[in-house]
Amino acid sequence: MAKHKKGDKHQSASIGSAARVPAGGASVDSKRHEEFGELFVRNQNRLYRYICSVIPNRADAEELFQQTNLTLWKTWDRFDPSRRFLSWACGIAHNHIRNFLRKKQTKQVMLSQEILEQLIEARMEHDDLFEQRKQALAGCLEKLAPHQRQLIDRCYTSDDTIKDTANSSGQTPNAIYKRLRRIRAALYDCVSRSLLAGAHG
Amino acid sequence: MNDVVQNVAKMPDELRDLADAACNGTLSVSQRDRLEDIIRQDEAARLAYLAYLDIHAQLSWEGRSGTVVECGAAADLAAMPVPATGAPFPASTSGQESARGRRVFWWAGATVVAAAVLLVAVTVLQQKWQPPREPEYVAVWGRGLDTVWQDCHASLTRQPSPGDEIAAGVYRLEQGIARLDFHGGAEVTLEAPSTIELIDGQTARLLSGQLAARLRPQQPAGFTICTPAVNVVDRGTEFGVTVNSERQTLVQVFEGHVDAEFVDDEVEKTVHSRRIWPLTAMRFENDLSTPARQVPFEPLKFRRHCPEVLPPWFEIAAAPLVSLDHDPNATAHVKALAASLETAPASALQLGTIYEPFTELNDLTQSELNALVPALLQMLDDTRPLIAATGAGYSPVRFRVADRADLVLQFIAGMSPAGEDRRQAWEQWWSSSREKTRSAWFADRQEDFRRALEGWRNGASYEKCLEALNAIEIAARTNDQTLLPALLDVVSGEISQAHQTEVSLAAVLDCIGRLGTAKLVPELIPLARRSNRDQLSSVPGGYSESHARRSDALRAFAAALDRLSGTTLADASLTTIGPSAYGMCALDENVFDQWLQAAAKRAGDPVYRSPSDRTDAEGRSPASDGQ
Numbered sequence: 001m002a003k004h005k006k007g008d009k010h011q012s013a014s015i016g017s018a019a020r021v022p023a024g025g026a027s028v029d030s031k032r033h034e035e036f037g038e039l040f041v042r043n044q045n046r047l048y049r050y051i052c053s054v055i056p057n058r059a060d061a062e063e064l065f066q067q068t069n070l071t072l073w074k075t076w077d078r079f080d081p082s083r084r085f086l087s088w089a090c091g092i093a094h095n096h097i098r099n100f101l102r103k104k105q106t107k108q109v110m111l112s113q114e115i116l117e118q119l120i121e122a123r124m125e126h127d128d129l130f131e132q133r134k135q136a137l138a139g140c141l142e143k144l145a146p147h148q149r150q151l152i153d154r155c156y157t158s159d160d161t162i163k164d165t166a167n168s169s170g171q172t173p174n175a176i177y178k179r180l181r182r183i184r185a186a187l188y189d190c191v192s193r194s195l196l197a198g199a200h201g
Numbered sequence: 202m203n204d205v206v207q208n209v210a211k212m213p214d215e216l217r218d219l220a221d222a223a224c225n226g227t228l229s230v231s232q233r234d235r236l237e238d239i240i241r242q243d244e245a246a247r248l249a250y251l252a253y254l255d256i257h258a259q260l261s262w263e264g265r266s267g268t269v270v271e272c273g274a275a276a277d278l279a280a281m282p283v284p285a286t287g288a289p290f291p292a293s294t295s296g297q298e299s300a301r302g303r304r305v306f307w308w309a310g311a312t313v314v315a316a317a318v319l320l321v322a323v324t325v326l327q328q329k330w331q332p333p334r335e336p337e338y339v340a341v342w343g344r345g346l347d348t349v350w351q352d353c354h355a356s357l358t359r360q361p362s363p364g365d366e367i368a369a370g371v372y373r374l375e376q377g378i379a380r381l382d383f384h385g386g387a388e389v390t391l392e393a394p395s396t397i398e399l400i401d402g403q404t405a406r407l408l409s410g411q412l413a414a415r416l417r418p419q420q421p422a423g424f425t426i427c428t429p430a431v432n433v434v435d436r437g438t439e440f441g442v443t444v445n446s447e448r449q450t451l452v453q454v455f456e457g458h459v460d461a462e463f464v465d466d467e468v469e470k471t472v473h474s475r476r477i478w479p480l481t482a483m484r485f486e487n488d489l490s491t492p493a494r495q496v497p498f499e500p501l502k503f504r505r506h507c508p509e510v511l512p513p514w515f516e517i518a519a520a521p522l523v524s525l526d527h528d529p530n531a532t533a534h535v536k537a538l539a540a541s542l543e544t545a546p547a548s549a550l551q552l553g554t555i556y557e558p559f560t561e562l563n564d565l566t567q568s569e570l571n572a573l574v575p576a577l578l579q580m581l582d583d584t585r586p587l588i589a590a591t592g593a594g595y596s597p598v599r600f601r602v603a604d605r606a607d608l609v610l611q612f613i614a615g616m617s618p619a620g621e622d623r624r625q626a627w628e629q630w631w632s633s634s635r636e637k638t639r640s641a642w643f644a645d646r647q648e649d650f651r652r653a654l655e656g657w658r659n660g661a662s663y664e665k666c667l668e669a670l671n672a673i674e675i676a677a678r679t680n681d682q683t684l685l686p687a688l689l690d691v692v693s694g695e696i697s698q699a700h701q702t703e704v705s706l707a708a709v710l711d712c713i714g715r716l717g718t719a720k721l722v723p724e725l726i727p728l729a730r731r732s733n734r735d736q737l738s739s740v741p742g743g744y745s746e747s748h749a750r751r752s753d754a755l756r757a758f759a760a761a762l763d764r765l766s767g768t769t770l771a772d773a774s775l776t777t778i779g780p781s782a783y784g785m786c787a788l789d790e791n792v793f794d795q796w797l798q799a800a801a802k803r804a805g806d807p808v809y810r811s812p813s814d815r816t817d818a819e820g821r822s823p824a825s826d827g828q
Contacts, residue, residue: 033446037396037409041351041373045262052258053251056224061261069371069398073408073429074448074487109228115237122247129205129248130255137259156264162225181221187256188217192210 036076039085040069049134050090050123054097054116057108059159064100068093087124094120132198133191140190148183155180205248212249215239220253265370338366339399340381343388344507348377371398374410380507386420387435389413390507400427407444413503415439416457430485431493432462432471438479441503453482453498455505463489473744473782480666481705481753492784495753497708498670650676651687657704670708677712688713689724695754696732700747706754714761722765722800726793729758736787741779748778748785755788766800 047068052061071092072079079088101113111119123130144152154165155176166173212220219236222228228236239246342361350360351373361367367381374393381389384402391397395410406427416424416435424435426442430450433442438457444450452461454477461483462474475493477483482498650672657669676684688709695704713721736751759771774792779785 030446033409034394037373037394038351038375040408041371041396044371048262048265049255049258052261053254056254056257057226058261058264061258062265070429076448077446108226109230109233111223111233111237111240115240118240119247119251122244123251126205126248126251129209130252133252133255134259137256152260153264156260177221177225177227180225181218184221184224184253184256185217188212188253189210191252191256192206195206196210 032081033076035081036079040072043086043089044069045134046086046127046131047089047093049130050086051093051097053123054119055100058156060100060104064093064096067096071096086127090120090124132195136191136194136198137187139194140187143190144183144186148179151176151179152183205245208245209249209252212246212253216246216249217253220250223250224254224257337369337401338384339369339402339405340367340383340389341365342367343380343382344509345379346377346507346509348379348393349375350379351375367399369399369401371396371408373397378504378507383424385424386417387424388415388417390415390504392504407442409444409446411441411443411503413439413441413455413505415505428485430487432464434460434462434474436460439505440477441505443502448487450485451482451496452477452485453502454479461485461493465489475744475749475783476746478705478750480670481707489782492782494784495705495707495756497711498705650684654684654687654691657691670705673708673712677715682716685713685716685721688716689721692725693728696728696735699735700732700750700754707757710754710757710761714764717761717765719765719767719800719803722762722796725758725762725765726797729755729762729788730793732758733788733790736778741783741785743780744783745779745785749783752785752787755786759788759792762796766796767803768796768799770795 048061048065051064051068052058055061055064068089072089075092079085097116098113101110101116141149141152154160155162158165160168162173162176166176169176216236216239219228219232219239222232223236236250240250342363342365344363345361348360352370373396374391376393378393379391381391381399383389383405385404387403389405389412391412392410395412396408397410397412398406398408400406403423404425404427408429412426414424414426414435416422416437416439422435422437426433426435428442428444428450429448430444431452433440433450433452436458438459439455440457440459441453441455442450452459456479458479459477460474461477462471464470465472472489475483480498482496483493484496485493650669653666653669653672657666672684673688676688691704691709692706692713695702695706700706713725732751732754736748736755741748756771756775759775763769763771770792774789775786776789777785778787
């Protein structure tokens with residue numbers, strides 16, 4: 001009912017020259033808000049990959065991703081539309097990553113801050129390359145054998161550790177690691193070849 | 202770029218091993234050191250490492266929604282990639298994996314012995330490997346109207362159909378209205394433009410936009426809508442949530458109640474929670490230090506059902522605003538509309554949801570104007586039969602439609618000389634029909650409204666309560682003062698019952714403020730005083746439901762009394778009680794006399810004469826003996 005400030009209008013006989021209704025106090029542009037929503041959804045995948053490349057542990061990456069997303073929405077109006085959305089979003093992710101490394105004492109051996117900064121810079125600089133590689137990955141995944149696909153599925157969709165996966169399939173963790181190593185390398189090369197073929201084709 | 206591509210392709214084995222260990226989280230300290238050395242010195246290695254990890258990242262992304270890869274198609278053996286190092290791929294291991302040759306042998310059909318081996322191997326395979334999991338489906342697409350739906354996987358070009366399962370993830374409804382049926386039992390009607398994250402069968406996060414949620418009967422409560430400001434937990438209800446561009450969250454409860462939970466991001470725990478009762482609406486800010494405010498309940502604000510067909514534009518025009526704030530840059534909207542008015546039903550939907558573009562346009566070109574005005578005039582002509590066909594039913598919908606038509610007329614009259622005649626004709630027709638229908642309608646409904654208001658106070662059915670709220674809205678907008686006594690009755694009843702019933706005093710007092718005159722102030726003051734005394738009779742140490750409700754009422758009182766007496770005392774006279782985070786407040790005792798004095802002055806002022814004043818006998822002094 002806050003907008004019913006014009007309610008009195010109906011009593012007066014003449015409307016034509018009535019004062020223009022003010023547009024309201026909010027200076028934030030709701031059109032910008034909409035556009036932000038679009039950019040947000042479109043960049044989800046890239047943002048996630050950026051985080052997960054730097055922090056490969058899936059649970060950690062997920063947490064950082066959620067935190068980053070929330071910050072993006074909480075500070076959405078600080079985004080300057082003339083900038084690249086992804087740069088801004090990755091900058092925010094970077095902050096969360098830095099905080100995460102500071103706070104978290106994990107048994108896992110992690111790369112140092114210095115190296116991570118180098119990696120992050122390289123990643124941003126060659127974003128196009130990684131996008132091209134990602135496009136090629138879908139085709140390469142299709143070329144995997146069914147049992148390979150099953151392994152990838154198993155390892156990447158469930159929350160089970162490699163140990164659990166190994167146990168439930170009667171293999172040693174080492175064997176699983178070896179197989180993953182082979183599959184990932186195969187995918188890597190397939191993607192590289194696609195890009196090379198594309199460059200000449 | 203070619204160099205880079207080639208260099209990355211040549212990733213050496215040692216680096217691959219290290220990168221792989223990083224993916225698995227199995228790097229040893231010495232491996233980590235070695236990896237860092239390589240990365241530090243060699244730029245190509247850096248990129249290769251990132252490219253390797255990117256594969257892991259993309260697989261993880263796919264894995265988040267449940268299936269990495271469809272396992273239906275048979276492998277294309279001939280096309281299997283051969284790694285640069287020349288090792289056979291896939292290499293056979295302890296017998297689980299088959300080398301190329303063996304598989305072909307099996308599938309080619311073989312001797313009995315071979316068939317037995319096949320059987321055993323297949324059984325073994327089935328035991329060892331679970332089938333790929335289904336993506337985590339969270340909701341079913343119930344129905345959509347004129348929708349454009351965008352999902353974060355960005356590859357989805359097909360729009361959902363009724364019955365489709367929707368997986369967890371971030372989505373955007375760019376256009377239209379959609380109904381999602383969550384597995385947890387809630388039906389959500391989502392309006393464009395909205396961005397929503399589906400988390401699981403019982404949870405979703407509204408990042409921007411508007412939705413209404415309704416729990417199906419006999420379903421467990423607990424369905425939650427998270428927003429940047431606050432989490433809304435359903436306790437067996439129907440409610441609406443809006444998140445606007447200022448990150449404010451509006452929660453409006455239709456039936457039952459919800460709990461609004463404030464989560465502190467640092468500690469990730471619920472810090473406190475506020476119950477919201479039916480037929481009330483609250484607005485929450487994004488930071489914990491600003492307390493929530495009660496705002497008037499708007500019955501028509503949310504789309505609570507997804508309609509089957511696109512209603513005509515004038516019914517949409519009657520629908521409430523999508524966003525809480527105003528769009529100062531509406532020219533762009535209307536330009537787009539002018540371009541598309543010929544074509545799509547979507548335009549009608551858009552036109553309906555933008556409520557004030559016509560008063561803000563400055564720079565339409567003449568040709569855009571030429572395109573726009575005739576189309577708008579046509580729309581006005583379409584509206585007439587709807588408004589004319591009132592009979593006994595002058596509804597809020599039609600009322601708003603007429604409101605919209607007025608805006609269009611303003612615009613037309615302002616922008617085009619030809620429009621002025623049209624506007625006058627419309628105005629004549631409208632004022633005569635309005636008077637006639639309005640008096641007929643009120644004569645019919647007055648008694649109903651009074652009973653509805655009383656019923657509301659005494660805990661009548663939900664439908665009756667809505668009717669009461671509608672009555673209030675119409676009374677305020679049409680200046681129907683005959684309902685004032687009933688409204689005052691509601692207020693006094695609510696106060697004598699210590700705010701225990703489910704009446705939203707904000708709406709009632711807002712209406713009283715707009716309908717009444719300064720003469721009403723002496724009647725209101727004792728009620729406000731009493732509520733204030735109750736409020737101050739005990740000091741809450743933490744959150745207190747009754748104090749919170751009285752705070753909402755006191756704020757509404759202050760706003761109404763300011764309005765009636767022509768003062769601006771509210772802000773200065775409301776003081777916080779209890780912990781500041783909860784926004785509980787009371788009024789400074791001194792302010793009541795100030796209101797009485799100001800009102801007395803105003804009522805006696807001959808310049809200030811309202812229609813109800815005229816009915817008083819001459820010479821009667823305004824009520825200045827305030828208690």
